[in-house]
Amino acid sequence: xxxxxxxxxxxxxxxxxxxxxxxxxxxxxxxxxxxxxxxxxxxxxxxxxxxxxxxxxxxxxxxxxxxxxxxxxxxxxxxxxxxxxxxxxxxxxxxxxxxxxxxxxxxxxxxxxxxxxxxxxxxxxxxxxxxxxxxxxxxxxxxxxxxxxxxxxxxxxxxxxxxxxxxxxxxxxxxxxxxxxxxxxxxxxxxxxxxxxxxxxxxxxxxxxxxxxxxxxxxxxxxxxxxxxxxxxxxxxxxxxxxxxxxxxxxxxxxxxxxxxxxxxxxxxxxxxxxxxxxxxxxxxxxxxxxxxxxxxxxxxxxxxxxxxxxxxxxxxxxxxxxxxxxxxxxxxxxxxxxxxxxxxxxxxxxxxxxxxxxxxxxxxxxxxxxxxxxxxxxxxxxxxxxxxxxxxxxxxxxxxxxxxxxxxxxxxxxxxxxxxxxxxxxxxxxxxxxxxxxxxxxxxxxxxxxxxxxxxxxxxxxxxxxxxxxxxxxxxxxxxxxxxxxxxxx
Amino acid sequence: xxxxxxxxxxxxxxxxxxxxxxxxxxxxxxxxxxxxxxxxxxxxxxxxxxxxxxxxxxxxxxxxxxxxxxxxxxxxxxxxxxxxxxxxxxxxxxxxxxxxxxxxxxxxxxxxxxxxxxxxxxxxxxxxxxxxxxxxxxxxxxxxxxxxxxxxxxxxxxxxxxxxxxxxxxxxxxxxxxxxxxxxxxxxxxxxxxxxxxxxxxxxxxxxxxxxxxxxxxxxxxxxxxxxxxxxxxxxxxxxxxxxxxxxxxxxxxxxxxxxxxxxxxxxxxxxxxxxxxxxxxxxxxxxxxxxxxxxxxxxxxxxxxxxxxxxxxxxxxxxxxxxxxxxxxxxxxxxxxxxxxxxxx
Numbered sequence: 065x066x067x068x069x070x071x072x073x074x075x076x077x078x079x080x081x082x083x084x085x086x087x088x089x090x091x092x093x094x095x096x097x098x099x100x101x102x103x104x105x106x107x108x109x110x111x112x113x114x115x116x117x118x119x120x121x122x123x124x125x126x127x128x129x130x131x132x133x134x135x136x137x138x139x140x141x142x143x144x145x146x147x148x149x150x151x152x153x154x155x156x157x158x159x160x161x162x163x164x165x166x167x168x169x170x171x172x173x174x175x176x177x178x179x180x181x182x183x184x185x186x187x188x189x190x191x192x193x194x195x196x197x198x199x200x201x202x203x204x205x206x207x208x209x210x211x212x213x214x215x216x217x218x219x220x221x222x223x224x225x226x227x228x229x230x231x232x233x234x235x236x237x238x239x240x241x242x243x244x245x246x247x248x249x250x251x252x253x254x255x256x257x258x259x260x261x262x263x264x265x266x267x268x269x270x271x272x273x274x275x276x277x278x279x280x281x282x283x284x285x286x287x288x289x290x291x292x293x294x295x296x297x298x299x300x301x302x303x304x305x306x307x308x309x310x311x312x313x314x315x316x317x318x319x320x321x322x323x324x325x326x327x328x329x330x331x332x333x334x335x336x337x338x339x340x341x342x343x344x345x346x347x348x349x350x351x352x353x354x355x356x357x358x359x360x361x362x363x364x365x366x367x368x369x370x371x372x373x374x375x376x377x378x379x380x381x382x383x384x385x386x387x388x389x390x391x392x393x394x395x396x397x398x399x400x401x402x403x404x405x406x407x408x409x410x411x412x413x414x415x416x417x418x419x420x421x422x423x424x425x426x427x428x429x430x431x432x433x434x435x436x437x438x439x440x441x442x443x444x445x446x447x448x449x450x451x452x453x454x455x456x457x458x459x460x461x462x463x464x465x466x467x468x469x470x471x472x473x474x475x476x477x478x479x480x481x482x483x484x485x486x487x488x489x490x491x492x493x494x495x496x497x498x499x500x501x502x503x504x505x506x507x508x509x510x511x512x513x514x515x516x517x518x519x520x521x522x523x524x525x526x527x528x529x530x531x532x533x534x535x536x537x538x539x540x541x542x543x544x545x546x547x548x549x550x551x552x553x554x555x
Numbered sequence: 556x557x558x559x560x561x562x563x564x565x566x567x568x569x570x571x572x573x574x575x576x577x578x579x580x581x582x583x584x585x586x587x588x589x590x591x592x593x594x595x596x597x598x599x600x601x602x603x604x605x606x607x608x609x610x611x612x613x614x615x616x617x618x619x620x621x622x623x624x625x626x627x628x629x630x631x632x633x634x635x636x637x638x639x640x641x642x643x644x645x646x647x648x649x650x651x652x653x654x655x656x657x658x659x660x661x662x663x664x665x666x667x668x669x670x671x672x673x674x675x676x677x678x679x680x681x682x683x684x685x686x687x688x689x690x691x692x693x694x695x696x697x698x699x700x701x702x703x704x705x706x707x708x709x710x711x712x713x714x715x716x717x718x719x720x721x722x723x724x725x726x727x728x729x730x731x732x733x734x735x736x737x738x739x740x741x742x743x744x745x746x747x748x749x750x751x752x753x754x755x756x757x758x759x760x761x762x763x764x765x766x767x768x769x770x771x772x773x774x775x776x777x778x779x780x781x782x783x784x785x786x787x788x789x790x791x792x793x794x795x796x797x798x799x800x801x802x803x804x805x806x807x808x809x810x811x812x813x814x815x816x817x818x819x820x821x822x823x824x825x826x827x828x829x830x831x832x833x834x835x836x837x838x839x840x841x842x843x844x845x846x847x848x849x850x851x852x853x854x855x856x857x858x859x860x861x862x863x864x865x866x867x868x869x870x871x872x873x874x875x876x877x878x879x880x881x882x883x884x885x886x887x888x889x890x891x892x893x894x895x896x897x898x899x900x901x
Binding site: 115116117136137138140141142145146148151152154155156157158161162165166168169171174175202215218219222 | 652780781783784787788790791792794795797798799800801802803840844845846
């Protein structure tokens, strides 16, 4: 099956300077197709060839099996509309007069009549771009972003099948950019409009484009879906910047983040201070640590400086513990965005700390443990949710730079160590009378300074894993004993 | 600042009607006022009689003669010249996107002037054309200049970009002006004639001159009017014009030729009358906005009316002596322009 737009072996030279080398790609109807590349990669030249602004030198551009060269200017304008990067300011023309120009290719004769069809197309374009109310305003009184919308409306009034955009969101603020691209995306879905757009912004490109073409020094590096294309090595090579790829929090698309040459400095564990009151245990770091946690506040990956283990009464209930905890933190002047917040019914004065400095690994573990709610997770399916309070909160602080994999492995290793500690202390799930593996509300945070020694993994075979295992095991045992001791005293 | 273009309160028909009325009124005034004042009613009677609707028995013959043979051709010529220069000026300003552009930017008028001055300097007399030798040679020089300029500009830059056109025009204008100065420096008794011609005048030309400009005026005007929408498109740049479907090269050439025909013909019959082609389009634009759909027809009508009035002032203000019309156009035009410009700012 032939594609709607087919570009074959396209080359272009300005004088002796070769700017495009045998570029080939194809675009299907209804696709949102992005062109990416650094400055001077030939993006704009490619777009100008597609709009016939530059003459074809080598190769061919085919539109539905017909060479683009065989279209007259007017015929082409009924198929292809262009939104250039910048448009000469034409003073005094109103929004509507500007948009009306888009109907040029649809009019015939020397002095053509303005038809109802023309008026409908103009009004529709004005409506789509949200300019209906401004149609009588002179365009020189509009903001840059609004003016760009006027030119988009003019392009839409052409009722094209293919829309070529050269950095369409250049003069817009972020809200306008997202709104414009949302609309374009919607039109590609609903009207089967095809969009070929040059992007500067990798984020926006991967959010909106169905497929991307990556140009480097006039050659196609690769093309494919954003997920295929947004590869750290490829992007790094083409744009000469270090990037890290991540998942979008909501959509199944990648996000690439730049790694600027800003050194992340940290004094590491040496800068940690611990403050304990009957109400809370607060660990403060001088510089932010990267944290992977299951805490009430700050779950997932975060950068944080405050680690709060809050004592709550056994009767504590809240329909929205996260909001309640944030409120609690705010009242105590914590920066909520930089805080990991856990809760426990255990007395936080009973926390156990273990410092580990062996085999070059430097880490610190804090555990508060209560086992009134101990559960054997392998038998948990047999019993109903329990209401009694009891929690093991574990915080691990590591001097060093961890990969995502190391963070996850650190959590696994710490959990295994905790389970072993419970077993060795003979903690029993009261419901099943089997050895407990944890409590139903356990919480963990693994925090790393992200400076100094690099750790790719943190499994039990690695020095870091071994250190975590030993420190967590020891801290959990001591916390459990503190807990038992206090229970004994209370009786 | 909210521009209050008149068009938001008046519809286009009213605007055209107003301009047409102004033009007709100016022409009636031009015919009426002179050494012998002729009332409007008499003038209209003479016209009606001429087309056979009324009888002219009660009108003195000398009045009919003055109106039809002396004042009418002069007024009509002034109108044609003013209309042609304004229309050409509006088109050049629009196409070249340069507010300083005027009909003389391209150098066509300098070429036409060289032709005219050569005729005066060498006392040329082409047998068949006799007294028409001057305008004929002048138009021929103007057209030749146009093609030279375009040919040269194309050699420099195949796309015929605006900068190239303007610079080429400057080169040719400067060269031709030098040629004219050279002839002035070398001339003896023809000096007064040459200077008089260069300052421009629509006096004592008669119907023959008036009819001579007509075909050029017609072709040039039509060429520009059918390119109204393209001129609007060019206001947003050539790239945009191409994107919306304008055949840029073809249309640009059509506009250049149309405007140059108007300019060359106007210069050939009346000399290089300044200021009209620069200022009238600006004044119209200040009032009704830049849309060429209105700008071109209104520049035509108001430009014509303006030159008729300027000529009226030139021949009456210190009569029986006549002032050069170019002096009057600037004397009236500059303050009027200044006023409109000032009003727009506040």
